Amino acid sequence: MPDIFISEEKKEPEKKLKDDTPVEKEVKEILGKTLIKKEVKSLIASYLRNPKGVNFEIKEKEEKIELLLRMHPITNLKWILISIIMIFAPVVLTSFPILDFLPGNYQFIAILGWYLIVTSFVLENFLTWYFNVYIITDERIIDVDFYNLIYKDISTAEIERIQDVSYRMGGVVRTLFNYGDVFIQTAAEKPNFEFLAVPKPDKVVKLLQDLMIQEKQEAIEGRVR
Amino acid sequence: MGSVIFPSFPVWGIAKVFVLFGMTMYVVFGFVIVRQVKLMTDTLQLGFEGMIRILSYIHLLFTIAVFIFALLIL
Numbered sequence: 001m002p003d004i005f006i007s008e009e010k011k012e013p014e015k016k017l018k019d020d021t022p023v024e025k026e027v028k029e030i031l032g033k034t035l036i037k038k039e040v041k042s043l044i045a046s047y048l049r050n051p052k053g054v055n056f057e058i059k060e061k062e063e064k065i066e067l068l069l070r071m072h073p074i075t076n077l078k079w080i081l082i083s084i085i086m087i088f089a090p091v092v093l094t095s096f097p098i099l100d101f102l103p104g105n106y107q108f109i110a111i112l113g114w115y116l117i118v119t120s121f122v123l124e125n126f127l128t129w130y131f132n133v134y135i136i137t138d139e140r141i142i143d144v145d146f147y148n149l150i151y152k153d154i155s156t157a158e159i160e161r162i163q164d165v166s167y168r169m170g171g172v173v174r175t176l177f178n179y180g181d182v183f184i185q186t187a188a189e190k191p192n193f194e195f196l197a198v199p200k201p202d203k204v205v206k207l208l209q210d211l212m213i214q215e216k217q218e219a220i221e222g223r224v225r
Numbered sequence: 226m227g228s229v230i231f232p233s234f235p236v237w238g239i240a241k242v243f244v245l246f247g248m249t250m251y252v253v254f255g256f257v258i259v260r261q262v263k264l265m266t267d268t269l270q271l272g273f274e275g276m277i278r279i280l281s282y283i284h285l286l287f288t289i290a291v292f293i294f295a296l297l298i299l
Binding site for chain 1: 258265271284299
């Protein structure tokens with residue numbers, strides 16, 4: 001039977017139910033932090049297996065992205081160190097009177113101009129690293145290259161046209177951080193694909209071999225996918 | 226303001242023209258980056274397009290701000 005009159009006192013427990021208990025709040029906080037951590041991780045990740053929310057210009061409707069690769073984050077160390085030095089250079093150079101021959105306003109603009117160069121340097125290096133990716137789908141391999149922010153080069157090769165896959169790993173840093181180069185020989189228009197400085201090259205090669213076997217099986221069975 | 230050797234020669238006036246020319250080139254470069262980021266994000270959608278576009282716009286605003294600042298104080 002519906003209530004004719006609901007007193008204020010009766011309404012309160014409902015409100016209380018909506019409020020989170022301290023434990024729930026803590027759980028939500030942890031979950032939120034984990035999600036943020038995951039987002040940051042996927043932003044700088046260079047080995048993404050079955051990535052979600054990833055799409056590219058020439059992707060076919062039913063094509064499934066198996067792996068997204070980019071150069072190992074450690075390869076960015078060089079430009080990051082240079083950027084840090086560039087950021088602190090004006091502070092260090094205040095003890096050397098290099099710009100003293102300029103009037104004060106010119107000195108100020110020179111420093112602003114310097115930081116403009118630093119910003120561009122950081123942005124260009126980050127964008128080049130972030131958008132130069134290698135994609136392996138269930139049907140083909142795709143190499144997306146952007147040169148100097150001006151040129152774009154996208155090469156693709158069908159998995160069934162891959163003839164040989166190999167990888168090279170050497171040196172202290174590469175062994176320590178587990179990254180190397182993957183070489184793919186194809187019978188496509190572009191005969192050689194090089195996935196440079198990608199993480200876990202052994203797993204990449206294994207995946208490509210599995211996909212090649214799968215494609216061969218599909219060809220025997222007469223399936224398209 | 227002239228130089229010590231040639232008092233009537235407007236050294237800083239010419240310097241200002243050069244600085245502003247350089248800054249103009251930089252503003253153009255800022256626009257090129259914005260355009261390029263758009264092209265990159267259209268080619269590849271990796272999940273952080275919005276943030277990267279914002280970064281390119283911040284860079285462009287910074288170049289324009291420095292240009293205006295140079296125009297005003299030099």
